[in-house]
Amino acid sequence: MTRTLVVVGHGMTGHRLAERLRALDTSGAWRIVVLAEEAHPAYDRIRLSSYLTGGSRQDLALAGRDFTEDPRVDLRLGCAVVSGDRAERTVRTADGEQLPYDALVLATGSEPFVPPVPGRDLANCFVYRTFDDLDAIRGAARRGRPCVVVGGGLLGLEAAHALRLLGMRPHVVESASHLMPTQLDAGAARVLHRSATGLGLRLHCGTAVASIEAGPDGAVRAVVLGDATVLESDLVVFAAGIRPRDELAAALGLERGERGGVLVDENCRTADEHIWAVGECAAVQGRCYGLVAPGYGMAETVAGRLAGRSPRPFDGTDTSTSLKLLGVHVATFGIIHPRGGPAAEAVFAEGTTRYAKVFLEPESGRLLGGILAGETGSRTALGPFVGHRPPADLEQLLLP
Missing domain, CATH: 3.50.50.60 (FAD/NAD(P)-binding domain)
Known part of the structure; x- marks a missing residue:
């Protein structure tokens, strides 16, 4: 018997979840209903600036025809969810439609934080x-x-x-x-x-x-x-930060994290076994993540669980990133905010042109992670050393 998954939100993480479940669900056990608040299918927000400077909406689109025309997928655009009934396992849209679910994933993302300063509502x-x-x-x-x-x-x-x-x-x-x-x-x-x-x-x-x-x-x-x-x-x-879109937690009677977000466990599941949350709206064991990579990790975990696999629980300790910003390569790898106490640090720098810092476990000397800026070594080359004592030529790897 086919079961129904309702995904609320069609941002980058919600789309990744639906795509991964499509790939893992080889028996066709799930019908996927995606309720998108925006009038557009999922697009790449990371590259949004390219749209401002001349790119097209299609350039950033994530959902191809294979997704939108898949008979297992029911994508509804401009369809906001306003409430739900956990006992009946239904959600209600803004136009009053009641939709049943066997599993519900909240992927509502976040909203921009606007500081409460006088004049913030002026034109422009x-x-x-x-x-x-x-x-x-x-x-x-x-x-x-x-x-x-x-x-x-x-x-x-x-x-x-x-x-x-x-x-x-x-x-x-x-x-x-x-x-x-x-x-x-x-x-x-x-x-x-x-x-x-x-x-x-x-x-x-x-x-x-x-x-x-x-x-x-x-x-x-x-x-x-x-x-x-x-x-x-x-x-x-x-562009002063974001706040999780967690209003459906209250509408569904679900607990929120201390700093907001739908509270979920390490498997991204709420206290209701039929409801999950992923991405920027999720507070995994109380912590929200504002980057897409952790959101993709959550999507992998939930898709695996829904498909009957045994994926690793989401571990948000590694928030590695790599990007080129304003002509500068910036990267982090491994753990840069160690939990459970301070870490030893080693800094390698050349003025204001390039910089590298690594974090080491004080007792064992194992490499925990690092921060790179400028023309430094590759995050990919350094990643395999995380969890091990760094090589003797670490400085050469960091600042080749």
Whole structure:
């Protein structure tokens, strides 16, 4: 008998889950109903800036015809879920339809965090999340004019770089003392800082937006910082972090994590054995993850469980990343936020052009992970040494 899986959300993680279950479910035991709030099938948010600077929506599409035309898949666009009944095992959409499920996966993702500053609702204040957001930003952008991006993390720097390519003159405001504070330490951030300023981005770290001021037309005219600096600006883009979309937890009577997110165990299952959560909306053993790689790991775990396999439980200790940002290669590998106490550290650097730091287990000397910035060694080459004592030529591997 065919069972029904309902996936709420068709972002990158929700799509990965559906794709993996399609691949693993060789007997056709599952019918997959995907309820997408947006009017577009899943697309690559990591490359969203390429759309702002001239790419097409199709360039970023993740769902091919093999997915959308699969008779086992029922993809419904513009179909938001507002509530559910766990006893009846149904969810209710915004238009009132009741849909039954045998298993339910919440993959609702996150929403941009907009700091509660005066003026945040003025015309030409935007977030940076969807195709529609970027269409609005492109329409407001004017060559040669200043703008402000709130947030110096990965998304904020991507947004600032894209606005620069549109001909604007971006300021970046980051409340932490350096760029990308979640992924990088101060040493690695200095390499990125050097490249960013070389490209013309004007960086303001260690301060926050105090208010946004309106011009005579009611649109953004200036941004006032906490240190009293006034930045002339035609538009503001908020890229200051995300918050999990966990409102369905309350609607379904499910517990949330202390800092938000649908609370799940190491297998991404809630206290209700029929309901799971993956991606940015999930609080795995209380912790939310704002990167796509952990979301894909959760999707693999849940798809394996639904297919009757015995996948490894999700282990979020390794949040390795690798990207090129503002012309700088940035990577992390292994564990860079060790749990259970401090780790020994070793730093290898050449001014502000390249930087490497490794974390070592104090007693055994085993390599735990590391941070790389600039023209350093490959994360792929260093990864196999994680969990072992590093080789004698470690410095040569880090800074070849």
